[in-house]
Structures are given as structure tokens and as C-alpha cells.
Amino acid sequence: MENANERNKNPVAWSYSRLSSYELCPKKYHAESVAKSVPFVKNEQALYGEQVHKAFEDYFKKAKPLPLNLKHWTPTLELIGSAPGEQIAETKIALSVNYEPVEYYSKDAWLRVISDLTIVNKSKAWCVDWKTGKPRNDDGTQLKLNAAVTFLLDPDITEITLSYLYLQTKSLTATKMNVNEAPEFWASILPRVWVYTKAHEDRHFPPRPGWICRFCPVKSCEFWERK
Numbered sequence: 001m002e003n004a005n006e007r008n009k010n011p012v013a014w015s016y017s018r019l020s021s022y023e024l025c026p027k028k029y030h031a032e033s034v035a036k037s038v039p040f041v042k043n044e045q046a047l048y049g050e051q052v053h054k055a056f057e058d059y060f061k062k063a064k065p066l067p068l069n070l071k072h073w074t075p076t077l078e079l080i081g082s083a084p085g086e087q088i089a090e091t092k093i094a095l096s097v098n099y100e101p102v103e104y105y106s107k108d109a110w111l112r113v114i115s116d117l118t119i120v121n122k123s124k125a126w127c128v129d130w131k132t133g134k135p136r137n138d139d140g141t142q143l144k145l146n147a148a149v150t151f152l153l154d155p156d157i158t159e160i161t162l163s164y165l166y167l168q169t170k171s172l173t174a175t176k177m178n179v180n181e182a183p184e185f186w187a188s189i190l191p192r193v194w195v196y197t198k199a200h201e202d203r204h205f206p207p208r209p210g211w212i213c214r215f216c217p218v219k220s221c222e223f224w225e226r227k
């Protein structure tokens with residue numbers, strides 16, 4: 001087990017997706033992302049999501065036209081891109097345990113965030129996230145995390161509009177977050193992060209059976225179900 005000094009040197013890194021995966025089933029998360037004892041299999045939807053993210057990144061970063069199967073999204077991206085401000089696409093951000101920016105892959109990285117698109121216009125910003133899956137109840141947390149990190153990185157920004165572009169439902173959401181709401185957000189997510197951290201420190205990743213068992217690669221688990 002790690003001692004306190006080792007923990008100080010190498011914090012237990014987290015991201016929204018790692019935290020969500022841990023909460024869904026600690027045992028599955030451990031097998032896929034920590035022990036890597038089972039292959040991390042990307043389903044068709046995940047592969048499509050990667051294609052969309054890359055195509056949209058290239059559209060904003062390199063002005064590259066969208067591929068044929070995504071071309072119908074051009075007017076929507078044109079509309080989003082017409083918003084005033086500096087466009088920052090597909091940015092990898094990492095913070096240390098002291099909430100200071102560090103290199104994304106450094107051992108000091110405690111929190112890792114990837115922002116799909118942020119448009120910064122003086123004291124206001126617009127964070128947009130591309131979603132190829134169905135809308136979920138907890139989706140708002142991911143963008144609020146991006147916003148809370150953006151507030152830390154740029155103290156001039158005081159208000160951020162948070163949007164998901166859902167490709168399946170062809171809808172663009174919009175909620176606002178003020179910088180004064182950031183402390184409340186951190187207070188809501190940090191207890192979840194502490195549970196996740198403690199699990200790593202104690203190496204305790206129990207099974208949490210649920211609907212995911214039918215899609216799980218951990219065949220040795222007592223709750224594993226054949227599809």
C-alpha cells in the first residue's frame with residue numbers, strides 16, 4: 001500500500017469519466033482502468049463518438065470540412081462558430097491537488113479535463129460538449145466541472161454558458177454558471193472524489209451489479225451475465 005509521502009508525490013488522478021466509471025461498478029472500473037486485466041473494448045458508439053470529436057476538432061482547429069457522414073452538421077457548427085470570442089477546441093487541461101495547472105500527463109496531475117470547445121469573450125465564455133449518446137441525468141456535472149476549471153484558469157471569466165450538442169436528438173442545451181456558484185459545485189463533487197480516492201488507497205473495488213453486468217468484460221465476476 002502507498003504511504004502518505006508517495007500519495008503526496010503521486011495524487012490519485014481523476015477525471016469525470018474515471019469517476020463515473022468507478023461509481024457505475026468499482027470492480028469493472030478496476031479491471032479495465034487500473035489493473036488493465038481485461039481489454040478496454042470500445043463499442044460502435046464509442047468509436048463513432050471518437051470520429052465525431054476528431055472531425056469537429058479539425059473543423060474548428062484547422063477549418064477542415066466535415067466528412068461526408070457528418071456534413072449535415074456544418075450549418076450547426078457554423079452557427080456555433082459565429083459566436084464572438086476566441087475559439088479553443090479540444091483542449092486537455094490538468095490541475096494539481098493545489099488547483100494549479102500542470103502538464104496533462106505529469107505525475108502531479110490530479111484532475112484531468114478535456115474541453116471540446118470553449119469560446120472566450122472577455123468576462124463571458126461558452127463551453128460546448130459534443131454528445132453522441134443519449135441525454136443522461138448526470139450530464140450537467142461534466143460541463144460544470146469544465147466550467148469550474150475554466151474559472152480557475154481565467155479569473156477574468158465570471159459567467160459561462162454550458163451547452164451539450166446532442167447529435168442523437170439534434171438538440172443544443174444551454175444553462176449558465178456564475179463564478180459564485182463554483183465553490184458550491186466543488187463542495188458537491190469533492191465528496192465523490194474522496195470516496196474514489198479512498199478506494200484506490202485501500203485498493204477496495206467491490207462489484208456493484210446492475211444493468212451494466214450484461215455488457216461487462218469481467219467474465220470472472222460472480223455477477224457477470226451473458227448478453
Ligand code: SF4
Pocket residue numbers: 025026027028207208209210212213216217218221222223224225
Ligand atoms: S459483472 Fe457486473 S458487478 Fe461484476 S464487474 Fe461487471 S459490472 Fe461489476
